[in-house]
Amino acid sequence: MANELILLDTWVSPFGMRVRIALREKGIKFEYKEEDLTNKSDLLLKMNPIHKKIPVLIHNGKPVRESGIIVQYVDEVWHDKAPLLPSEPYPRAQARFWADFVDKKIYDTGRKIWTTKGDEQKSATEEFIGYLKTLEAELGDKPYFGGEKLGYVDVTMIPFYSWFHAYEVSGNFSIESNCPKLMAWAKRCMQHESVSKTLPDPKKVYEFILQLKKRLGIE
Amino acid sequence: MGKSEEVVLLNYWPSPYGMRAMIALAEKGVQYEYVSVDVVNNKTQLLLQMNPVHKKVPVLIHNGSPVCESLVIVQYIDELWAGDAKPVFLPSDPYQRAQARFWAHYIDEIFEFGRKIWIKTGEEVEKGKKELVDSLKLMESQLGDKPYFGGEELGYVDIALVPYYSWFYTYEQFGNISIEAECPKLVDWAKRCMKKESVNKALPDPVKVHDFVVMLRKKFGVDS
Numbered sequence: 459m460a461n462e463l464i465l466l467d468t469w470v471s472p473f474g475m476r477v478r479i480a481l482r483e484k485g486i487k488f489e490y491k492e493e494d495l496t497n498k499s500d501l502l503l504k505m506n507p508i509h510k511k512i513p514v515l516i517h518n519g520k521p522v523r524e525s526g527i528i529v530q531y532v533d534e535v536w537h538d539k540a541p542l543l544p545s546e547p548y549p550r551a552q553a554r555f556w557a558d559f560v561d562k563k564i565y566d567t568g569r570k571i572w573t574t575k576g577d578e579q580k581s582a583t584e585e586f587i588g589y590l591k592t593l594e595a596e597l598g599d600k601p602y603f604g605g606e607k608l609g610y611v612d613v614t615m616i617p618f619y620s621w622f623h624a625y626e627v628s629g630n631f632s633i634e635s636n637c638p639k640l641m642a643w644a645k646r647c648m649q650h651e652s653v654s655k656t657l658p659d660p661k662k663v664y665e666f667i668l669q670l671k672k673r674l675g676i677e
Numbered sequence: 678m679g680k681s682e683e684v685v686l687l688n689y690w691p692s693p694y695g696m697r698a699m700i701a702l703a704e705k706g707v708q709y710e711y712v713s714v715d716v717v718n719n720k721t722q723l724l725l726q727m728n729p730v731h732k733k734v735p736v737l738i739h740n741g742s743p744v745c746e747s748l749v750i751v752q753y754i755d756e757l758w759a760g761d762a763k764p765v766f767l768p769s770d771p772y773q774r775a776q777a778r779f780w781a782h783y784i785d786e787i788f789e790f791g792r793k794i795w796i797k798t799g800e801e802v803e804k805g806k807k808e809l810v811d812s813l814k815l816m817e818s819q820l821g822d823k824p825y826f827g828g829e830e831l832g833y834v835d836i837a838l839v840p841y842y843s844w845f846y847t848y849e850q851f852g853n854i855s856i857e858a859e860c861p862k863l864v865d866w867a868k869r870c871m872k873k874e875s876v877n878k879a880l881p882d883p884v885k886v887h888d889f890v891v892m893l894r895k896k897f898g899v900d901s
């Protein structure tokens with residue numbers, strides 16, 4: 459059966475990056491379609507009418523939505539190549555828990571850092587560092603959240619590494635000095651081609667949020 | 678499996694998330710110890726130890742090891758207690774499984790819409806009402822003519838959604854709406870699920886849920 463894969467995505471989205479990393483880790487060919495979120499394509503609106511969000515993976519014409527769900531789908535369909543989720547139920551539940559933690563806490567708190575000022579920003583920055591430290595504690599002495607190899611939680615979290623510079627400049631703080639072990643983990647992940655090929659230049663991410671702030675009318 | 682299984686569920690009776698775990702355990706015929714934690718007034722040491730990250734219920738403790746987050750718990754139960762003619766919640770086909778996960782994820786948003794109705798005031802309540810009704814109608818269209826979202830049997834999406842049925846009365850009272858009038862097929866589906874022991878044992882009396890929310894509103898100072 460011919461496998462036709464189209465990924466609707468945008469270069470700066472950490473959610474889209476998760477899918478790209480997963481596909482690249484498994485050596486799966488896909489067609490990448492860059493979406494302009496200010497002018498969503500008919501295809502995106504047709505494939506994700508409820509949320510109208512990227513990423514959407516279209517596999518032989520059928521859409522899979524929500525980045526975590528897409529990554530699990532890719533892992534299950536191409537289960538023989540570079541498995542991302544553990545094979546045993548308990549470690550798998552832990553991986554899902556931590557991916558859910560990243561989903562619930564990192565993006566929204568990070569967003570507060572670059573959209574607010576003063577006390578609100580300071581509070582968001584402290585909260586953000588707290589979450590990174592929680593992740594650091596979970597990582598412990600393992601090279602990856604997945605153990606000896608890149609796993610589901612690594613793929614879920616590493617895209618935010620390309621946003622760290624934007625958070626740091628906006629909030630005037632250093633992630634490296636607060637969470638050196640997490641930075642070491644991130645650099646280790648970046649040695650994987652699937653990751654280094656996917657993550658954009660952090661400076662470009664920062665320029666992007668500056669432009670986004672202008673567009674959203676945030677000072 | 679010769680080793681004795683120790684399964685404990687930390688929960689608080691009004692939690693729709695906890696109800697998901699209870700339904701899943703009952704459907705699989707798993708014996709477990711139910712430990713009630715009043716998360717509003719008194720989070721216990723055990724809860725804080727077993728869920729230090731979120732400090733929330735439900736928590737499934739299996740042979741001393743915790744699993745947190747209701748949908749993670751339901752998937753764990755589905756994967757671990759498999760075979761022997763036990764029901765299966767998630768479809769076996771990866772694409773169908775991805776769709777089931779998508780809808781379960783969407784259902785979590787429904788609780789947030791409903792929450793606006795009873796915790797907010799003014800315009801926010803109206804917004805919540807519209808969002809709730811629209812999302813329930815969307816779920817109704819997803820159900821179509823099937824007896825359950827899972828097809829012929831209760832599945833993952835049914836387990837994710839049916840707990841909210843015990844909260845419908847609360848939404849109706851505070852929002853001055855009739856969910857039955859707006860989504861008759863969905864309410865039919867819920868009543869069908871309630872015929873199952875696993876569901877009707879897990880869902881509390883809707884009037885008790887309403888009284889609980891009245892208490893919460895007082896506590897959060899919503900009612901002046």
